[in-house]
Amino acid sequence: MSADTTTSVTTQVYEVYIRATPQAIWDAITSPEWTVKYGYQGAVEYELRPGGAYRAHATPEMQAMGVPDVVIDGVVEEADPPKKLVHTYRFLFSDAMKAEGFTRVTWEIEKAAAGFSRLTVIHELEGAPIMAGMVASRFSEMGTGGWAWILSDLKSLLETGSSM
Amino acid sequence: MNDDRVFKALADATRRYLLDMLFARDGQTLTQLESQLEMTRFGVMKHLRVLEAAGLVVPRWSGREKLHFLNPVPVRLIHNRWIHKYAEHQVSALAELKAELEAKVCRRTRQRA
Numbered sequence: 497m498s499a500d501t502t503t504s505v506t507t508q509v510y511e512v513y514i515r516a517t518p519q520a521i522w523d524a525i526t527s528p529e530w531t532v533k534y535g536y537q538g539a540v541e542y543e544l545r546p547g548g549a550y551r552a553h554a555t556p557e558m559q560a561m562g563v564p565d566v567v568i569d570g571v572v573e574e575a576d577p578p579k580k581l582v583h584t585y586r587f588l589f590s591d592a593m594k595a596e597g598f599t600r601v602t603w604e605i606e607k608a609a610a611g612f613s614r615l616t617v618i619h620e621l622e623g624a625p626i627m628a629g630m631v632a633s634r635f636s637e638m639g640t641g642g643w644a645w646i647l648s649d650l651k652s653l654l655e656t657g658s659s660m
Numbered sequence: 661m662n663d664d665r666v667f668k669a670l671a672d673a674t675r676r677y678l679l680d681m682l683f684a685r686d687g688q689t690l691t692q693l694e695s696q697l698e699m700t701r702f703g704v705m706k707h708l709r710v711l712e713a714a715g716l717v718v719p720r721w722s723g724r725e726k727l728h729f730l731n732p733v734p735v736r737l738i739h740n741r742w743i744h745k746y747a748e749h750q751v752s753a754l755a756e757l758k759a760e761l762e763a764k765v766c767r768r769t770r771q772r773a
Contacts, residue, residue, distance in 0.1 A: 505687030509718045509729035616718070644736040651737070
């Protein structure tokens with residue numbers, strides 16, 4: 497493909513430097529003991545091998561509002577702890593979101609200078625405009641929700657011991 | 661860690677315009693960005709380098725093309741650290757004042773009726 501200016505890029509990229517080891521960041525992403533402490537605070541399940549299942553559960557509060565128990569599902573494509581994790585990602589909040597199908601999330605963790613690590617999230621969102629709007633937090637008034645909010649909360653938790 | 665770099669990067673109209681361009685359409689190449697600005701390729705590259713150093717723009721390679729992505733996380737962190745801290749209290753105080761005054765008006769109207 498040559499310089500095609502009409503192709504619309506549907507990938508979103510988020511990057512944050514966190515004062516923590518790559519292993520600490522890996523654990524915070526993949527273990528439910530950590531994921532209940534930041535962001536949407538739902539417990540995750542990862543079978544960390546290619547073909548393994550990925551599930552994110554709704555919090556009891558979200559379930560009380562009628563959200564299904566499993567709100568996000570997907571399949572692990574690559575797990576290389578504590579450096580790289582690739583899995584598909586589908587929202588199950590509603591039929592419309594479920595119909596958008598699977599997108600792909602890649603987590604990259606790299607050791608940086610002075611005790612910091614760089615965490616990059618690459619979200620390939622082809623054919624999923626509803627999810628693209630949600631993870632970019634373009635629908636929420638107060639700017640809560642979405643990857644930027646989740647990652648800043650994760651940074652806060654790992655660096656100060658408490659989320660926001 | 662790099663608040664200074666973020667503030668410095670944002671303190672320039674061209675660089676803010678580049679961020680707005682990526683907000684409107686993410687993942688553009690240097691050629692695409694340059695075509696929308698009255699500036700030399702070298703000038704745009706210089707500004708992009710400052711944005712990259714601040715983490716506001718993250719480059720990714722797609723084949724031979726270098727795509728530029730808007731990374732909103734540094735802005736979010738500045739919001740948490742500076743804007744939320746100073747603005748939230750005033751906003752909530754005003755919201756409380758509004759609720760209190762409106763409740764009073766309601767009570768008075770009810771008393772009159």
